[in-house]
Amino acid sequence: MAQPDSKENQEAHWNRTTRLMFTHLGAWLFFGYIVHMFVIPLNKIVIPILDFPLGFYMAAQGSLIAFVVMLFMFARQQDQIDREHGYAEDD
Amino acid sequence: MATNTTSGGNADFIRNLGRMYGTYTGGFLAFIVLLAILEMVGVPNKVLGYLFVFFTLAVYAIIGVMTRTAELSEYYVAGRRVPAFYNGMATGADWMSAASFVGMAGTLFLLGYDGLAWVLGWTGGYVLVSVLIGPYLRKFGAYTVPDFMAFRFGGNVARMVAVIVLVACSFTYVTAQIFGTGIIASRFLGMQFELAVFAGLVGILLCAMLGGMRAVTWTQIAQYIVLIVAYLTPIIILSTKNYGIPIPELTYGKAIAAITAREQEMLATGLATAAALKPHVQPFINYSPLNFFGIIFCMMVGTASLPHILMRYFTTPSVREARQSVAWSLFFIFLLYFSAPAYAAFSKLEVYTNIIGRDLSSVRPWMFAWGELNLIQVCGKAAASIDAIKAACAAIPNHPGVVRLQDFVINTDVIVLSTPEIAGLPYVISGLVAAGGLAAALSTADGLLLAIANALSHDIYYKMIDPNAATIRRLTVARALLVIVAVGAAATAATRPSDILAMVGWAFSLAMAGNFPALVMGIWWKRATTKGAVAGMIAGFGLCIFYLVCTRYFPGMGVKYFGMTSLLNATTGMPLVDITAAMALPNAMEAWPTLAHPLANKVGWFNLNNINCGLLGMPLGFLVIYVVSLMDKEPSAEMQAYVDEIRKPRGRTVLEEKT
Numbered sequence: 001m002a003q004p005d006s007k008e009n010q011e012a013h014w015n016r017t018t019r020l021m022f023t024h025l026g027a028w029l030f031f032g033y034i035v036h037m038f039v040i041p042l043n044k045i046v047i048p049i050l051d052f053p054l055g056f057y058m059a060a061q062g063s064l065i066a067f068v069v070m071l072f073m074f075a076r077q078q079d080q081i082d083r084e085h086g087y088a089e090d091d
Numbered sequence: 092m093a094t095n096t097t098s099g100g101n102a103d104f105i106r107n108l109g110r111m112y113g114t115y116t117g118g119f120l121a122f123i124v125l126l127a128i129l130e131m132v133g134v135p136n137k138v139l140g141y142l143f144v145f146f147t148l149a150v151y152a153i154i155g156v157m158t159r160t161a162e163l164s165e166y167y168v169a170g171r172r173v174p175a176f177y178n179g180m181a182t183g184a185d186w187m188s189a190a191s192f193v194g195m196a197g198t199l200f201l202l203g204y205d206g207l208a209w210v211l212g213w214t215g216g217y218v219l220v221s222v223l224i225g226p227y228l229r230k231f232g233a234y235t236v237p238d239f240m241a242f243r244f245g246g247n248v249a250r251m252v253a254v255i256v257l258v259a260c261s262f263t264y265v266t267a268q269i270f271g272t273g274i275i276a277s278r279f280l281g282m283q284f285e286l287a288v289f290a291g292l293v294g295i296l297l298c299a300m301l302g303g304m305r306a307v308t309w310t311q312i313a314q315y316i317v318l319i320v321a322y323l324t325p326i327i328i329l330s331t332k333n334y335g336i337p338i339p340e341l342t343y344g345k346a347i348a349a350i351t352a353r354e355q356e357m358l359a360t361g362l363a364t365a366a367a368l369k370p371h372v373q374p375f376i377n378y379s380p381l382n383f384f385g386i387i388f389c390m391m392v393g394t395a396s397l398p399h400i401l402m403r404y405f406t407t408p409s410v411r412e413a414r415q416s417v418a419w420s421l422f423f424i425f426l427l428y429f430s431a432p433a434y435a436a437f438s439k440l441e442v443y444t445n446i447i448g449r450d451l452s453s454v455r456p457w458m459f460a461w462g463e464l465n466l467i468q469v470c471g472k473a474a475a476s477i478d479a480i481k482a483a484c485a486a487i488p489n490h491p492g493v494v495r496l497q498d499f500v501i502n503t504d505v506i507v508l509s510t511p512e513i514a515g516l517p518y519v520i521s522g523l524v525a526a527g528g529l530a531a532a533l534s535t536a537d538g539l540l541l542a543i544a545n546a547l548s549h550d551i552y553y554k555m556i557d558p559n560a561a562t563i564r565r566l567t568v569a570r571a572l573l574v575i576v577a578v579g580a581a582a583t584a585a586t587r588p589s590d591i592l593a594m595v596g597w598a599f600s601l602a603m604a605g606n607f608p609a610l611v612m613g614i615w616w617k618r619a620t621t622k623g624a625v626a627g628m629i630a631g632f633g634l635c636i637f638y639l640v641c642t643r644y645f646p647g648m649g650v651k652y653f654g655m656t657s658l659l660n661a662t663t664g665m666p667l668v669d670i671t672a673a674m675a676l677p678n679a680m681e682a683w684p685t686l687a688h689p690l691a692n693k694v695g696w697f698n699l700n701n702i703n704c705g706l707l708g709m710p711l712g713f714l715v716i717y718v719v720s721l722m723d724k725e726p727s728a729e730m731q732a733y734v735d736e737i738r739k740p741r742g743r744t745v746l747e748e749k750t
Binding site: 010013014017020021024025028031032033036037039040043046047050051052053055056057059060061063064065067068070071072074075078079082086087088089090 | 204207210211214215217218219221222223226340341344345347348372374380383384387388391409410411414415417418421422425428429432735738739740741
């Protein structure tokens with residue numbers, strides 16, 4: 001591991017943080033908007049047993065579940081990055 | 092215990108949280124059972140309603156008084172030791188207002204798929220909070236959002252602008268919450284509306300005044316438990332009754348399928364006209380796609396810019412816990428939001444099968460209680476009794492004697508409040524729902540009031556007027572301002588301002604246009620300068636508020652001088668109003684007082700609803716910050732080093748408050 005206060009370490013940490021940020025913003029864009037642009041074709045698919053039209057289901061529940069899962073993942077991933085660069089807080 | 096802040100006492104307190112709130116939840120459930128027994132032995136409904144409201148209010152007040160404090164860091168940020176899980180619960184209560192609890196399901200009932208824009212918009216924003224802003228503000232160590240703006244963008248001009256944005260978006264929002272407590276209390280307890288508003292005010296002040304953030308945090312957790320139990324109980328019972336599975340989120344798909352089938356049937360049998368029927372799952376018939384996605388975007392970005400939400404993440408013990416806490420917040424909010432469409436579906440199915448198409452003399456009796464309050468109308472008159480609806484429908488020529496879809500009008504607030512009766516549940520469940528709605532309104536009002544009062548006392552009084560003020564004095568000023576703001580908001584709510592509910596949506600757009608670009612650029616772009624940020628905030632916020640005020644209050648001027656045109660109907664694509672005819676009217680250029688202006692809220696640029704004004708303001712804010720910053724001198728090396736510090740969770744906070 002590089003020295004915590006070295007410039008390289010600081011930049012490497014921030015580059016990885018930025019990459020993680022864009023990854024999650026991409027997923028946010030997908031679940032918040034892109035998937036709902038296809039609601040009309042998706043509504044033709046009906047989820048078996050539950051009887052939800054898929055487009056409606058994504059807006060009512062699917063995307064919400066995705067957001068919750070993403071946030072728990074993000075907390076872990078960012079903490080991992082902080083730890084590997086020596087910037088994490090003491091437990 | 093109030094000022095006991097020795098570390099040993101704190102550790103015990105935190106360790107015992109689980110047991111405390113566990114006992115509390117058990118006690119609350121036992122209380123519901125007790126009231127159910129009282130109901131069986133014949134205690135009147137009104138008494139049960141009062142018991143519910145006063146018992147829960149008393150609990151909040153006791154927590155509020157027990158957690159009083161004389162320390163600044165306790166008052167402003169709850170001592171920064173609220174564990175992620177509990178802070179998530181508190182944020183859930185802070186976030187979910189009367190509009191979410193009572194109004195959301197009704198909106199989904201009316202708008203069907205298009206209403207889901209609100210569900211998506213009010214959840215997805217937490218991704219932005221966690222990824223872009225919240226944890227960095229926690230590391231910075233501010234007491235308020237304007238604190239950050241002032242430090243990062245050198246001085247009191249930025250602070251002042253941030254305070255103006257904060258007050259503008261929070262005050263209308265808090266007024267709506269107090270209005271909501273008044274509605275709920277007057278409807279369930281039969282209190283006079285104005286009296287109910289001031290009763291709600293006392294409840295709010297008891298929670299927040301003595302203990303600030305510390306007291307609000309621990310009462311909000313108690314309020315969350317009440318509101319989620321209250322929201323989920325009726326539909327869980329209803330789902331078990333109708334489909335045999337106690338998970339309404341899974342079973343309402345069947346209800347939606349039944350609604351869709353019934354819609355076709357109603358059209359075929361002439362119970363509904365194609366114009367009156369809006370198919371539940373069909374998208375983009377109430378909002379155009381631009382406005383649908385615009386609402387999602389504005390509500391999401393607004394979430395990440397609202398000061399009363401951001402400041403909740405100042406209270407966690409670490410940056411790591413701040414991130415976890417955002418995840419827990421959304422989880423607790425999700426529990427309510429992914430259940431709201433179930434309310435809408437169950438209710439709609441009931442209305443479509445047991446009211447529409449029924450002979451006038453055999454409609455379900457549950458609706459008459461709401462009809463008496465004029466919240467349900469049949470054939471254009473309040474549906475107070477069978478005789479009343481018979482008389483009303485007889486006045487319509489060629490009426491077939493059964494209720495048709497176009498005969499039936501329901502106020503959206505009724506959906507959640509009437510579900511217990513639709514399901515045939517005892518009154519105790521209705522009382523529970525009222526207590527839940529009250530908890531939702533009170534908790535949000537607490538958080539908002541605190542945000543406003545803290546900005547005024549900390550940012551204006553302490554940082555700008557008297558930086559040498561002693562602790563006691565600062566706390567006294569903070570509490571006095573809290574009372575003044577609260578009374579001001581209650582007085583505004585008591586006048587029943589007509590725009591109040593629309594204003595909640597506006598608050599998101601205003602927060603987004605004013606705060607979001609400066610917050611994001613301040614953290615993610617070291618090159619952002621003071622001049623850039625101040626100019627960007629003023630430009631973004633200014634454009635947004637101009638668009639709102641102009642389209643709402645001065646639509647004639649908007650058309651005449653600013654090239655605005657009529658908004659379009661989402662289904663037909665036709666203009667909502669005939670601009671030429673409206674502009675020829677004598678009152679076309681009249682403004683402010685004429686709430687019934689024919690063009691109000693119906694004009695704009697690019698067919699954009701004024702609720703989406705953040706879509707105009709935010710990009711302008713980013714652009715102005717970028718351009719002005721590049722023309723300006725680079726921020727000092729010292730400031731850039733501070734920004735580096737904010738980005739690393741380890742180490743001391745950047746801003747160290749003296750207490």
